[in-house]
Amino acid sequence: MNPLLIYRIVCKDLKSELRGKETINFMFLFSFISLLMFNFAADPFSPALTEVGPGLLWFVFIFTGMLGLSRAFIKEKETGTLEGLLLAPVSTEDILYAKTFYNLLLMLGIQLIAFPLFIVLFNYNIAGSALDAFIVLALGNIAFVVVGSFMSALVMNAKSRELVLQIIVLPLLLPVIILTIISLRKVMIAGVNLLSIGEVKLIVFYVAIMAVLASILFEYIVEE
Amino acid sequence: MIRVEELSKRFNNFTALDGINLHIKSGESFALLGPNGAGKTTLIRILSTLLKPTSGRALLNNIDVTVEPEDAKRQIGVVSHNPYLYDELTALENLEFYAGLYESNPDIPELLKLVNLDSRAHDPVGNFSRGMKQRLSIARAILHDPKILLLDEPTSGLDHKSRNNFYTLVDRLKSRGKTILLTTHYLEEAAGLCENGVILKKGVVTSSVDLKAPQPVLEKIFEDMGR
Numbered sequence: 004m005n006p007l008l009i010y011r012i013v014c015k016d017l018k019s020e021l022r023g024k025e026t027i028n029f030m031f032l033f034s035f036i037s038l039l040m041f042n043f044a045a046d047p048f049s050p051a052l053t054e055v056g057p058g059l060l061w062f063v064f065i066f067t068g069m070l071g072l073s074r075a076f077i078k079e080k081e082t083g084t085l086e087g088l089l090l091a092p093v094s095t096e097d098i099l100y101a102k103t104f105y106n107l108l109l110m111l112g113i114q115l116i117a118f119p120l121f122i123v124l125f126n127y128n129i130a131g132s133a134l135d136a137f138i139v140l141a142l143g144n145i146a147f148v149v150v151g152s153f154m155s156a157l158v159m160n161a162k163s164r165e166l167v168l169q170i171i172v173l174p175l176l177l178p179v180i181i182l183t184i185i186s187l188r189k190v191m192i193a194g195v196n197l198l199s200i201g202e203v204k205l206i207v208f209y210v211a212i213m214a215v216l217a218s219i220l221f222e223y224i225v226e227e
Numbered sequence: 228m229i230r231v232e233e234l235s236k237r238f239n240n241f242t243a244l245d246g247i248n249l250h251i252k253s254g255e256s257f258a259l260l261g262p263n264g265a266g267k268t269t270l271i272r273i274l275s276t277l278l279k280p281t282s283g284r285a286l287l288n289n290i291d292v293t294v295e296p297e298d299a300k301r302q303i304g305v306v307s308h309n310p311y312l313y314d315e316l317t318a319l320e321n322l323e324f325y326a327g328l329y330e331s332n333p334d335i336p337e338l339l340k341l342v343n344l345d346s347r348a349h350d351p352v353g354n355f356s357r358g359m360k361q362r363l364s365i366a367r368a369i370l371h372d373p374k375i376l377l378l379d380e381p382t383s384g385l386d387h388k389s390r391n392n393f394y395t396l397v398d399r400l401k402s403r404g405k406t407i408l409l410t411t412h413y414l415e416e417a418a419g420l421c422e423n424g425v426i427l428k429k430g431v432v433t434s435s436v437d438l439k440a441p442q443p444v445l446e447k448i449f450e451d452m453g454r
Contacts, residue, residue, distance in 0.1 A: 011327040015313065022315040022351075087311025087367075090275055091328035092297040 004100065008093050012101035016075075017108065026074045027109060034067040034117040042124045052125060057187030060121050061143060064114065065173075065180065068144070071109045072151040072172070073165045075102045080159040089225060099152065099221045106148040114140055130194030138197055139190055143183035146210045150175050153217035156224050182206050228253045229274065229375060229408060234283035236269050236430075243269040245430040246283070253288075253374070256407040258417040258424030258438060260452060265427040267410040271379045274408070275305045287375055301329070304368030307379040310360040311367065314353030318344055318363050321352055322370055329371035338366040342396060358389025365396050369405075376400060378409040382416060394419055414449045418442075426452055 020027055041059055045052050079085035088098055118137060121127060129136055154172045158164045173180075186202045189195040197203060231249040235242070244266045251257045259267045272278040274285055276296040285292045292299040312321050322335045339345040342362040352360060361381065368376060378397070382390045397420055401407060411417050417424055417438055424436040426448070436448055 007330075008328060011324065015316070015324045018320070019313055019315040082314070083309035084311055084313060086277060086309065087325070088328070089277055090300060090303075090305050090311070091325065092300040092330075093328050094297070 005094070005097055008097050009101045009104065012088070012093075012098065013105045013108070016101070016105040020109075025078075026071050027112070030067050030070050030109065030113050031116065033070055034063050034113055035120070037063045037066070038117065038121055038124055045125075048126065053127070053192060056121075056125065056127055057191050058184050060118070060140070061180065061184050061187060063117065063121075064110070064140065064144065065147065065176070067113055067117070068106075068110050068147050068151065069169055069172070071113075072106055072148070072155050073168050075106050075152055076156045076159045077164055085159075085225075095222045095225050096218045098225075099156065099218060102156070103148050103152040103217075106152050107145060110144040110148055111141060114144060127191075129191050131190040131196065135190045135197040136187060139183060139186045139200075139203065142186075142203065142206045142210070143179060146179040146183075146206055146213065147176060149210055149213045149217060150179075153213070153221065153224075156221060179206055179209050182209070228286075228288055229257075229406060230286040230289075231270070231274075232284050232286075234270070234273065234285055235281050236266075236273060236278065237281045243430050244273075244280075247427075247430075247432055249425065249432070251406060251408060253406055254404045255423065256401055256409065256421040258421040258436070259408065259410040259427060260417060260424050260436065260449075261427035262452060264429075266430040267427055268379055269430075270427070271305075271307075271377050271408070271410060275303055275377055276300055301371060302373055303375045303377055304371070304373040305377045305379070306361070306364050306368045306381045308381065308383045310364035312352045312360055312363060315351060317349050317351055318355075319348040321363065322366060325367050326370050331371040333370040333372070335370070338370055341399070342366045343392070356389075358385055358392065361385060361389065361393060362396065365393075365400075369400065373405070375406045375408070378407060378411075380410055380412065382411070382413070390416075414445055418445055428452075 076085065118140060151172050154168055158167045161167045182202045182205050186200050189200050190197060229249065229251040231247050234244055234247040236244040247270065259270065261267055269278065273280050274287065274292060276292050276299055279293055287299050287302040290299045290302060316324065318339060319335060322338060326333055326335065336345060339348050342365055344359060344363055352363065355363065382393050385393065397407065409417065409421055421438050424438050425432045426434050426436060438445065
């Protein structure tokens with residue numbers, strides 16, 4: 004692993020994205036509109052909202068992330084620049100790590116805006132620590148981008164690749180989706196401390212396994 | 228130096244290359260000729276480490292492309308019909324990015340001057356014409372000072388003027404002692420840039436070509452090649 008090369012690829016991706024704003028605008032708009040829709044659909048003072056809040060929040064992040072994930076490899080594939088990267092003396096693992104890290108930065112950027120927005124719009128009273136809830140969401144996002152970035156590379160040669168990506172990513176993410184919602188409920192509703200939530204450890208374990216698998220298998224995916 | 232020994236590549240039941248042998252000396256300009264589907268691009272992709280051969284081996288300056296792909300990549304610069312450039316970034320930023328990947332420190336303003344794009348250094352590549360992108364692609368390919376240039380139909384889709392500009396650039400690189408392997412459909416391109424070549428048909432080398440032979444002889448060879 005060469006951190007400097009990973010950093011250079013991430014910087015290039017961020018620079019390209021901030022110039023073109025192809026993905027980030029859509030991601031922000033989608034999360035904002037989704038939260039706004041749910042806000043109008045539900046009574047912000049209803050006790051039921053406290054119950055469904057964690058699930059709703061994670062639902063918005065998962066589908067917002069889907070918009071960004073599909074672009075990481077597919078755009079490079081469509082413009083032919085992925086070959087440019089593969090022609091340079093960069094290991095395939097470093098390319099995968101760079102794309103995963105870039106996706107994570109996008110997701111965390113959206114989370115930084117959408118999480119406080121959720122609290123304000125829904126007048127949500129978090130029973131535990133808001134920082135703990137943010138960390139659980141971030142962990143869920145890490146699992147999401149590790150699996151999603153790898154799958155984005157896997158489907159980049161497929162027809163209707165963006166549709167295929169959603170079909171195969173969601174079942175794979177089901178364990179982490181459930182674990183994140185349970186952890187969020189424990190922090191946001193029951194006020195449990197982050198360190199004493201067993202599900203959080205399971206998310207970390209899931210991320211570790213998926214990251215190892217992705218870095219082993221990625222070389223075979225990019226080779227024709 | 229490029230050495231290819233008994234190189235074969237099969238995709239399921241389709242044999243793209245079948246026991247290819249080639250030896251291209253350092254500083255030589257060599258053309259791979261042949262009709263569409265002959266296996267020219269497959270050979271270039273194996274040499275550029277994008278594909279792994281089914282059997283046989285390919286050496287670039289005695290480095291096996293399968294055994295030491297990252298070292299092999301430092302030996303080559305690849306120019307194909309795809310410029311491998313990022314439209315949102317400027318010409319300068321594209322070259323800086325690729326230089327960073329090679330961990331080399333080239334004189335980028337000088338490279339841009341070489342390809343006549345110094346006045347457009349700060350323009351996004353998305354605004355460039357195809358010819359300009361192809362010239363910038365040459366700068367990208369040589370920024371780590373590779374000894375070997377692999378040119379895979381580099382002028383396809385270029386107009387006459389852009390093609391001539393491209394030939395001038397390649398001539399300059401030849402004079403710097405680069406080994407050049409070119410695939411092309413154009414007779415004047417092969418004859419103008421290369422001394423020797425081979426004809427590939429259905430993944431097999433069918434004959435060698437002396438590209439300094441008289442024009443009518445070459446025209447006959449090209450005519451037969453298309454059949």
